[in-house]
Amino acid sequence: MGFNFRGAWSIYIRELMRAFRTAFQSILAPVLTTSLYFIVFGSAIGSRMEPIGGVEYAAFIIPGLLMLTLLGETTSNSSFGIYMPRFTGTIYELLSAPVGVAETLIGFVGAAATKSLILAAIILGTATLFVDYQIKYPLFALGYITLVAASFSLFGFILGIWADSFEKLGIIPVLILTPLTFLGGTFYSLDMLPEPWDTIALANPIAFLVSGLRWTFYGSSDVSIAVSLGLTLGFLAICVTVIAFIFKTGWRLRE
Amino acid sequence: MSEPILTIEGLSKVYKGGVRALDNVDLSIRKGEIFALLGPNGAGKTTLIGAVCGLVRPTTGRITAFGHDLAKDWRQARAQIGLVPQELSTDMFETVLRAVSYSRGLFGHAPDKARIEEILRSLSLWEKRDSQIRELSGGMKRRVLIAKALAHEPELLFLDEPTAGVDVELRKGMWEQISGLKERGVTIILTTHYIEEAEEMADRVGIIRGGQILMVDDKDAMMERLGTTEALIELAEAMSELPPEIAAFPVELRDGGRELCYRGGDGSGSGKAEVAALTMALTRAGIEYTGIDIHDSSLEDIFVSLLGSEDAPEEAA
Ligand SMILES: Nc1ncnc2c1ncn2[C@@H]1O[C@H](COP(=O)(O)OP(=O)(O)OP(=O)(O)O)[C@@H](O)[C@H]1O
Ligand SMILES: [Mg+2]
Numbered sequence: 073m074g075f076n077f078r079g080a081w082s083i084y085i086r087e088l089m090r091a092f093r094t095a096f097q098s099i100l101a102p103v104l105t106t107s108l109y110f111i112v113f114g115s116a117i118g119s120r121m122e123p124i125g126g127v128e129y130a131a132f133i134i135p136g137l138l139m140l141t142l143l144g145e146t147t148s149n150s151s152f153g154i155y156m157p158r159f160t161g162t163i164y165e166l167l168s169a170p171v172g173v174a175e176t177l178i179g180f181v182g183a184a185a186t187k188s189l190i191l192a193a194i195i196l197g198t199a200t201l202f203v204d205y206q207i208k209y210p211l212f213a214l215g216y217i218t219l220v221a222a223s224f225s226l227f228g229f230i231l232g233i234w235a236d237s238f239e240k241l242g243i244i245p246v247l248i249l250t251p252l253t254f255l256g257g258t259f260y261s262l263d264m265l266p267e268p269w270d271t272i273a274l275a276n277p278i279a280f281l282v283s284g285l286r287w288t289f290y291g292s293s294d295v296s297i298a299v300s301l302g303l304t305l306g307f308l309a310i311c312v313t314v315i316a317f318i319f320k321t322g323w324r325l326r327e
Numbered sequence: 328m329s330e331p332i333l334t335i336e337g338l339s340k341v342y343k344g345g346v347r348a349l350d351n352v353d354l355s356i357r358k359g360e361i362f363a364l365l366g367p368n369g370a371g372k373t374t375l376i377g378a379v380c381g382l383v384r385p386t387t388g389r390i391t392a393f394g395h396d397l398a399k400d401w402r403q404a405r406a407q408i409g410l411v412p413q414e415l416s417t418d419m420f421e422t423v424l425r426a427v428s429y430s431r432g433l434f435g436h437a438p439d440k441a442r443i444e445e446i447l448r449s450l451s452l453w454e455k456r457d458s459q460i461r462e463l464s465g466g467m468k469r470r471v472l473i474a475k476a477l478a479h480e481p482e483l484l485f486l487d488e489p490t491a492g493v494d495v496e497l498r499k500g501m502w503e504q505i506s507g508l509k510e511r512g513v514t515i516i517l518t519t520h521y522i523e524e525a526e527e528m529a530d531r532v533g534i535i536r537g538g539q540i541l542m543v544d545d546k547d548a549m550m551e552r553l554g555t556t557e558a559l560i561e562l563a564e565a566m567s568e569l570p571p572e573i574a575a576f577p578v579e580l581r582d583g584g585r586e587l588c589y590r591g592g593d594g595s596g597s598g599k600a601e602v603a604a605l606t607m608a609l610t611r612a613g614i615e616y617t618g619i620d621i622h623d624s625s626l627e628d629i630f631v632s633l634l635g636s637e638d639a640p641e642e643a644a
Contacts, residue, residue: 076434078433078437082432086429160416161412162417164410164412164416168408169434170434200578237485325382326383327343
């Protein structure tokens with residue numbers, strides 16, 4: 073028996089079904105939050121803002137808002153997917169099954185990334201209700217969103233294995249990802265910041281993600297798309313390596 | 328019946344805290360047999376099962392199942408092994424049917440509705456197939472776990488205390504099902520605290536304590552060696568000493584002579600016959616009694632008598 077395709081598929085489908093069962097939490101809640109941002113920042117405040125780099129303010133914030141929801145939701149979704157079986161003990165079945173790191177990742181991470189793509193589509197759809205915008209490189213945008221979704225699904229998976237309490241599970245998205253995304257140029261262009269904050273802001277890796285996505289949307293960005301892309305791919309590679317290590321050593325999975 | 332399907336050699340497991348849960352265990356399981364692993368709480372039964380099923384990383388030792396070294400060819404080996412864990416861990420919000428179908432897929436099998444239906448029917452779960460697992464009783468949940476373990480038609484099945492928390496009637500039913508599996512050629516390894524259970528089902532019995540296998544033997548041989556029957560006979564009137572008619576029986580007076588305690592026989596049921604003979608002897612001697620309480624020894628009793636009370640099953644540490 074080589075790669076257990078059916079095993080991977082079973083995990084994938086079950087994880088997706090789990091999301092539909094909690095559709096309200098995983099889809100509706102982020103849509104509502106994003107809509108509120110559009111209303112407050114896009115329509116109310118945005119109408120008094122100058123366009124940034126030739127882009128209408130309300131449109132300018134779309135990539136950042138998308139990133140804000142995407143990072144948080146992807147990470148917590150994916151981390152829950154693997155944390156819950158550990159917490160309830162049902163992970164015994166996964167550990168005793170003929171599935172290895174590849175099947176597990178395709179199942180769990182693939183499902184988390186798929187959910188994130190659906191979520192991104194819904195958010196972008198919601199945005200059209202508030203703002204008139206055009207995506208300059210739609211295929212590039214899709215590719216970049218997929219890459220980010222996959223990377224943060226992997227990251228969430230690691231988080232879900234590392235966490236040994238619900239508290240730890242929630243801490244990373246809330247205390248790290250959300251603030252960094254806020255500060256990472258979601259609502260402004262980095263060069264609007266005074267010295268030295270515009271330089272300090274570049275220490276925030278998420279600034280590069282927001283900037284990269286904004287480039288695919290409007291063709292202009294704070295940092296070069298190549299740097300953003302490179303950084304994201306690097307992050308993906310680190311996550312894959314960590315997960316390979318986890319499976320090799322059984323860390324937090326096998327006693 | 329003698330070809331080994333599972334071979335364990337020099338298996339040890341030291342947990343992170345330093346607990347040596349398994350200590351150089353050697354064990355060989357024959358194809359098609361029912362093997363009962365008996366031992367007190369904390370003996371290492373679950374750890375042993377975990378080591379074979381991939382839940383526990385052995386510290387040292389080698390495990391071979393179906394000719395595959397588990398350290399290398401775990402995929403092939405695991406595909407043929409089923410596990411019913413001791414803990415009732417189930418996906419509470421999943422329905423029975425979906426949970427069982429998922430297990431089949433996870434182990435790499437194509438969906439097979441008829442097969443799943445057959446498994447659910449045989450465990451009296453078919454009526455409950457669309458219920459969420461959280462709505463089921465404890466005994467039903469345990470049967471769902473069994474159904475999940477059977478969904479991929481394993482050749483080797485581990486049952487870690489399959490009858491814990493299951494009522495007497497269902498327990499009997501479960502014994503029948505386990506025998507049915509054996510008839511289909513499935514090799515079964517189960518753990519239990521009840522010697523009656525091993526007596527009812529097992530071909531061979533292994534006794535484990537402190538991470539060491541103390542003995543492995545055919546059930547019949549072991550039952551004769553370890554089993555006892557205990558009977559408490561309440562006497563209508565207290566006696567000060569044993570009357571000669573019953574002096575030949577392994578009995579003693581207790582509770583100020585108001586109670587006669589019999590302890591004897593073996594696992595083959597000879598104890599019950601002897602108690603019957605004892606009661607007739609009492610009647611012949613004109614000794615009246617008001618009640619009889621008779622039971623076969625549990626494994627715990629045997630451990631107490633065999634190993635002394637310090638080594639008796641530990642309470643939760
Ligand atoms: N995850 C763990 N970490 C540390 N020690 C453990 C762990 N699991 C079990 N142990 C210890 O290993 C020993 C064997 O435990 P095990 O669960 O294998 O016993 P058991 O024979 O299945 O007992 P029971 O009849 O109560 O189920 C015990 O001393 C237990 O405390
Ligand atoms: Mg146990």
